Amino acid sequence: MTAQIERPAEANTLTEPEAQRCLPDPGVDTSSVPFRMADGVHIPAERYYDQGFADLENEKMWLRTWQWAARLEDLPRVGDYIEYTIVGESVMVVRVDEDTLKVYQNVCPHRATRLAQDCGTFGGGQIVCPFHGWRWNLDGSQSMLYGRRGFVPESVDPAKMALKEVRHEVRYGFVWITFDDDAPSLDEFFGEMDEYLAPVAMERMRFRWWKYTVLPANWKVALEAFMEAYHVMQAHPELALGATGEAYNADAVPYFPRGMGHVDSTAPALPDSAFVLTESPVEGMGFGEWFLSQNQVLFEGTDATNTVRDELIADRVRGKNLPDEELLPAFFQEYYAYAQDAGIPLPPPDPKATSYAFLFPNLVMLGMPGNLLYYRVRPNGTDANSCVFEVFAMQIPITGEEQAPARPEGPIAPEDWPFVLRQDFENILRQQDGYRSRAFSEATMSPRYETMIYTMHNEIDKYIAR
Ligand code: FES
Ligand SMILES: [Fe+2]
Structure with a gap:
C-alpha cells in the first residue's frame, strides 16, 4: 500500500x-x-x-514468529556467542567463522545443562559443557565425549549428538531467529x-x-x-x-x-x-517550531531519539530566526551537512x-x-x-x-x-x-x-x- x-x-x-x-x-x-x-x-x-x-x-x-536475537557487530570474533531467551527457551548465536553464524538450541544433550550463558567467547573453537565436559566444534559437530566407552554406543551416535540448529537470517544488522522450520522466509515476513x-x-x-x-x-x-x-x-x-x-x-x-x-x-x-x-x-504552533521543540523534549526525556548532535543543529537553526516553513528544510540541510563534515555515513x-x-x-x-x-x-x-x-x-x-x-x-x-x-x-x-x-x-x-x-x-x- x-x-x-x-x-x-x-x-x-x-x-x-x-x-x-x-x-x-x-x-x-x-x-x-x-x-x-x-x-x-x-x-x-x-x-x-x-x-x-x-x-x-x-x-x-x-515459538513460530521471527524475532531478533543478536546484533551482528556484537559477534566480531570466531567463537563469540550471545544467548537469547524467549518463553523458557534459550538459544545461542555463535560465530563459526568470518562468514558464518549458527544458532543452536542452548542445551546439552547429555543432562540438559545450558551450554552458554549471556555472552562471551568459546575459546579454542570448542563449545564445552561445564558439567561433564562433552565438547562440540563451533559448527555443532561433537568433538569429544568424555568416557564414551561407558555409554551404549547407539545412544551416543555422533550424528545424534550434534547441537540442534535453529533457523536464522541476518537483516538490518540484526540476527533474526525462528523456531518454526515452516515459517515464511524473513523476506515474506517483512513484506x-x-x-x-x-x-x-x-x-x-x-x-x-x-x-x-x-x-x-x-x-x-x-x-x-x-x-x-x-x-x-x-x-x-x-x-x-x-x-x-x-x-x-x-x-x-x-x-x-x-x-x-x-x-x-x-x-x-x-x-x-x-x-x-x-x-x-x-x-497555534507551526510545524517547524513544533518539530524542533518536541525533539528537544525527547532529547531531555529519553536521551535517545535525539542526541546532543541533533540539538546542536537545532540550536543553530533556531538562531537564524527563519519563518516557520523554512525551519524544517534548514534543519535537514544542516543535519546532512554536519554529518558529511563529521564523517557520519548517513543514508x-x-x-x-x-x-x-x-x-x-x-x-x-x-x-x-x-x-x-x-x-x-x-x-x-x-x-x-x-x-x-x-x-x-x-x-x-x-x-x-x-x-x-x-x-x-x-x-x-x-x-x-x-x-x-x-x-x-x-x-x-x-x-x-x-x-x-x-x-x-x-x-x-x-x-x-x-x-x-x-x-x-x-x-x-x-x-x-x-
Ligand atoms: S550435562 Fe553436559 S556433559 Fe553432562
Ligand atoms: Fe509515552
Whole structure:
C-alpha cells in the first residue's frame, strides 16, 4: 500500500473504511481462539493477564514468529556467542567463522545443562559443557565425549549428538531467529515493510546505550504504551508543549493500519513522501517550531531519539530566526551537512525511510535519520503478568569509530529512567492492575488512534488459530 492514509474531510467522524480497518482478517478463521479479537473495536481484558492465553501465545506465536536475537557487530570474533531467551527457551548465536553464524538450541544433550550463558567467547573453537565436559566444534559437530566407552554406543551416535540448529537470517544488522522450520522466509515476513526499513540503514547503527527493566505487566500492556501517540496529550505534558485537551490534536499523527506499521515524521522535508505528518498537533504552533521543540523534549526525556548532535543543529537553526516553513528544510540541510563534515555515513534522504515503526511482534522504533530509539518487550519467562522491557539507543557512528560489543544494563527501576519513559512506565503499572478489575471486561479502542495495537492483536490471533 502506498497511498496516504485516508483522513476524513469532515474532521471528526470516522470514515467507513477507517472504522472497519481493525476487523480481523476475514480469510483466517479465528473462532477457536479464546478471548479472540472480533468486532474491530474491543480487546478482551483476559488477553492481558490470563495464563492460559499467554501459554497459547508462548507456544503458537513466540515459538513460530521471527524475532531478533543478536546484533551482528556484537559477534566480531570466531567463537563469540550471545544467548537469547524467549518463553523458557534459550538459544545461542555463535560465530563459526568470518562468514558464518549458527544458532543452536542452548542445551546439552547429555543432562540438559545450558551450554552458554549471556555472552562471551568459546575459546579454542570448542563449545564445552561445564558439567561433564562433552565438547562440540563451533559448527555443532561433537568433538569429544568424555568416557564414551561407558555409554551404549547407539545412544551416543555422533550424528545424534550434534547441537540442534535453529533457523536464522541476518537483516538490518540484526540476527533474526525462528523456531518454526515452516515459517515464511524473513523476506515474506517483512513484506512491503522492507521498503520503509531498508533505507533507514540500521546495519550502519551501533548501540549508544542499552538498558532494561522488569515490569509486573503483560508484555503487550508494556509495548502498547509505545504504539500510539494518543496518550501524549495527557501522559506527557512536556511533549504536548503545554497544549491540553483538543488544543493538542490527536488527528495529527496518522497510523498505518496493519500488523506492522509506521508513520514518518521526518519526511516533510522531502517533496514526495508517502506517509507524512504534515501539521503540528499543537494549536497555534507551526510545524517547524513544533518539530524542533518536541525533539528537544525527547532529547531531555529519553536521551535517545535525539542526541546532543541533533540539538546542536537545532540550536543553530533556531538562531537564524527563519519563518516557520523554512525551519524544517534548514534543519535537514544542516543535519546532512554536519554529518558529511563529521564523517557520519548517513543514508541519503529517502521519502520512504520510516522514523517510527512497529515490527511484529515486539519491536518499536522511533527517531531521526541515523539515530533511533528502540523498545523491545518479551514475556519474563512464561509469566503472563511479567515482562522484560528493553530500551536502547542506536546511532550511526563516525566512520572508523570502534565500539565494544554491547549488553543490556539493568534491571533499572522504573523511577530511575529519563522522565518521558518514567511517565510511560507509571501508566503501564496502573493499567496492568486495572485490567484485572472485575469492573473491567474489555478495552475500547479507537480504530484511528490505536490501530497498530488492534492489528497486533489480530496478528496474534492468526498465529494462535494456525
Ligand atoms: S550435562 Fe553436559 S556433559 Fe553432562
Ligand atoms: Fe509515552
